[in-house]
Amino acid sequence: MPFICENVECRAVLARGQVRSRREDEGWCFYCPDCNARNELKDIGVAGGPVELVQPERSDLPHKVIATARPLEDGTYTANLRVQRALGTKGTYAAEERWEQLGVFLNAHEAVAHAKSIAADWLDRKA
Numbered sequence: 001m002p003f004i005c006e007n008v009e010c011r012a013v014l015a016r017g018q019v020r021s022r023r024e025d026e027g028w029c030f031y032c033p034d035c036n037a038r039n040e041l042k043d044i045g046v047a048g049g050p051v052e053l054v055q056p057e058r059s060d061l062p063h064k065v066i067a068t069a070r071p072l073e074d075g076t077y078t079a080n081l082r083v084q085r086a087l088g089t090k091g092t093y094a095a096e097e098r099w100e101q102l103g104v105f106l107n108a109h110e111a112v113a114h115a116k117s118i119a120a121d122w123l124d125r126k127a
């Protein structure tokens with residue numbers, strides 16, 4: 001299994017021989033040779049045995065979620081949502097998805113909270 005740089009702008013796929021793993025105070029990591037981002041590693045080797053490093057699984061890709069409230073003429077708010085799903089491979093983001101006028105809310109805070117929950121559901125389904 002190669003390592004993949006977690007920097008979404010980089011996403012370099014790196015053969016293990018290409019990276020130098022190092023142990024720092026916070027634990028194992030490597031620095032991407034392309035962009036220099038710090039990537040966390042986890043030692044799954046048995047205690048006392050040789051070190052065996054893997055990249056921790058991340059389900060939390062750095063998706064871009066932009067939830068906004070738009071005031072309506074009667075003083076209520078509607079929610080708008082834009083989501084760009086981060087892809088697990090080099091190539092950065094999927095096409096942006098948009099939702100407009102997600103219901104009517106009494107205040108901006110509720111509208112944004114609703115839009116964010118829609119985004120979370122949608123990202124869950126795509127995962």
Ligand SMILES: [Zn+2]
Pocket residue numbers: 005006007010011012032033034035036037
């Ligand atoms: Zn990188």
